[in-house]
Amino acid sequence: MVQFNFSERTIKAKVVYYGPPQSGKTTNLEQIHRITDPEGANRLISLNTAQDRTLFFDLLPFSLGTVSGYDFKIQLYTVPGQVQYNATRRVVLAGADAVVFVADSQKALARDNLTAFENMKVNLLANRLVPEKVPLVLQYNKQDLQPVVSRTELDRALNFWGRHAFPAVATRGEGVMETFVAIVQEMLAAIALKYNLKEKGLDPEAVPDVVAEAFATLLRDKGVKPPAARPTPARVVIAPTDAAETGYPAQPATESGGAVSEELLHRSIRSNVELAEVFSRLVSEMTRGLGRIKAQVDALTAGAQPAQAAVETIGAETDRLRQRLRELGFGAPPVAGLPAAAPARSTLAAAGGRGNGPAAAVVPPPAAAAPAVGTLDTLLSDVAAGLQATLAGRPVTLESRLAGPTPLPRCPQAGLRRSLSAFLQGLCGAVRPASTIAVRAERKPVLLRGRDGTEVKRDFLMLAFAHTNGLAEERQQQVLRGADPGPLGEGQRAVREMGGFVRFAPLPGGGLETRLFLPL
Numbered sequence: 001m002v003q004f005n006f007s008e009r010t011i012k013a014k015v016v017y018y019g020p021p022q023s024g025k026t027t028n029l030e031q032i033h034r035i036t037d038p039e040g041a042n043r044l045i046s047l048n049t050a051q052d053r054t055l056f057f058d059l060l061p062f063s064l065g066t067v068s069g070y071d072f073k074i075q076l077y078t079v080p081g082q083v084q085y086n087a088t089r090r091v092v093l094a095g096a097d098a099v100v101f102v103a104d105s106q107k108a109l110a111r112d113n114l115t116a117f118e119n120m121k122v123n124l125l126a127n128r129l130v131p132e133k134v135p136l137v138l139q140y141n142k143q144d145l146q147p148v149v150s151r152t153e154l155d156r157a158l159n160f161w162g163r164h165a166f167p168a169v170a171t172r173g174e175g176v177m178e179t180f181v182a183i184v185q186e187m188l189a190a191i192a193l194k195y196n197l198k199e200k201g202l203d204p205e206a207v208p209d210v211v212a213e214a215f216a217t218l219l220r221d222k223g224v225k226p227p228a229a230r231p232t233p234a235r236v237v238i239a240p241t242d243a244a245e246t247g248y249p250a251q252p253a254t255e256s257g258g259a260v261s262e263e264l265l266h267r268s269i270r271s272n273v274e275l276a277e278v279f280s281r282l283v284s285e286m287t288r289g290l291g292r293i294k295a296q297v298d299a300l301t302a303g304a305q306p307a308q309a310a311v312e313t314i315g316a317e318t319d320r321l322r323q324r325l326r327e328l329g330f331g332a333p334p335v336a337g338l339p340a341a342a343p344a345r346s347t348l349a350a351a352g353g354r355g356n357g358p359a360a361a362v363v364p365p366p367a368a369a370a371p372a373v374g375t376l377d378t379l380l381s382d383v384a385a386g387l388q389a390t391l392a393g394r395p396v397t398l399e400s401r402l403a404g405p406t407p408l409p410r411c412p413q414a415g416l417r418r419s420l421s422a423f424l425q426g427l428c429g430a431v432r433p434a435s436t437i438a439v440r441a442e443r444k445p446v447l448l449r450g451r452d453g454t455e456v457k458r459d460f461l462m463l464a465f466a467h468t469n470g471l472a473e474e475r476q477q478q479v480l481r482g483a484d485p486g487p488l489g490e491g492q493r494a495v496r497e498m499g500g501f502v503r504f505a506p507l508p509g510g511g512l513e514t515r516l517f518l519p520l
Helices: 025-036 086-093 107-126 151-158 176-194 204-222 259-301 307-327 376-386 388-393 413-430 473-480 487-497
Strands: 003-005 010-018 044-048 054-067 070-078 098-104 136-141 165-167 235-237 347-350 359-362 396-400 435-449 455-468 501-506 511-519
Touching: 010 025, 010 086, 010 176, 025 044, 025 070, 025 098, 025 136, 025 176, 054 204, 086 107, 098 107, 098 151, 098 176, 107 151, 136 151, 136 176, 151 165, 165 176, 176 204, 259 307, 376 388, 376 396, 376 413, 388 396, 388 413, 413 435, 413 455, 413 487, 413 511, 473 487, 473 501, 487 501, 487 511
Parallel strands: 010 070, 010 098, 044 235, 098 136, 136 165, 347 396, 396 435
Antiparallel strands: 003 010, 044 054, 054 070, 347 359, 435 455, 455 511, 501 511
8 A cells, every 4th residue: 555754755655566477577577677776776675486486576666766746666566476376466465556467478378367367356356456446557478489369369358447558578678667657657646646646746647747757867867778788686585485375266275274374374474575675675775875985985085075074974874874774673883983973862751660750761772783672662762762853853752651671562573663663753743742642551352253253352462652632533543444644554554464453542631542452
């Protein structure tokens, strides 16, 4: 689902390449990466089987730059085409803003195209996406292999909705960028129309011209050469695995080990997606930062930069990279010999539960080289430190009422960090200035009703934020539906991805408690 940050004027969207096995989905991403990022600043991340065929996805972070004043970022995914990996396809397709269906034009594979297309529709519906309304572009790949199905026959079989379709030879880069530009145009126009972005400067009718110009500028600035003249794009393989999952809907459901196995599979895939996204952002930030540091060193060596100014710039860039590492959930050790800015500090009023009242405490930066934290209170302090500027800008005080060290819930720590940061950022912008957000946690048994009507009791960690009621009822419902375009909506989606849910509870005196229920 598209994510907005209106304060930073950014839009983040997701495109999924779908199709039968070995139709050229991953090849499309490789060619897009080769053409748009010839310097290799980003990495194409894969999770493969032992046979080196895409199992989970290929994730390619791609930034289109500024579109009508918005920084528009796209993440490209592919799904595994093999029949047994249907559960993976369904999870990766979740939240897609647009789909490219890559068909194999060879006559012998016409039935595989139809099966995969029907499977795509079923999985869109499973993710509460209406196939007829999702932005979709078709690509008829492998036009160089004979015999091929004619364009008319392919349209009759697959393009009954009359979408844009492009012939392609992805291995040579032919038709790849045409397909990509078309799906970005379709997707951005749909986003602008759905969220009424015309009032914010993004007219749906102007999107095709805006996107075409943006791509022309992008490719011109990159000085793109013919694809074959460049080396193979940098690609990182996260993990090989042979895990089988599910079949196409037309086949007997022999794949699943029950509801528990399905839930564990979904969490595993989401954790891998999350890990790849964190890794990709880290590589991108480090590449950019090291480039800036090297530029300062080169200027210093050439005598074009005063020594003190260069050292200060390098120190500031080092601090910025350390802050990015903290935001991504990693510790960042200090670099000896460089002037460092004052560490991020956030006043966190900590009530130890002994009746002594809140006492101001300074949250220290994360421990050196510590990739993770062990308790919820430590994680909350770390997140507060990363939001120091946001908290101080209102100003808002974050008061902890956690009763000593609190164990972390059974969630991926990167997702937990992301949800806490998003909710604190969103609440900070919603509450009255100079107010307090008080945080408490308790174990809560929750009665859940299954699809078959049976009720099951499960334990959750309820993390509650008490604050002045800056959220109207309509806004609360928008957050609960996952339709809020700001940080609160992002936080709610992160909680849902971890198997939890969000609720709002009124407090005496007109306050509100935002409650995050996280699985234990």
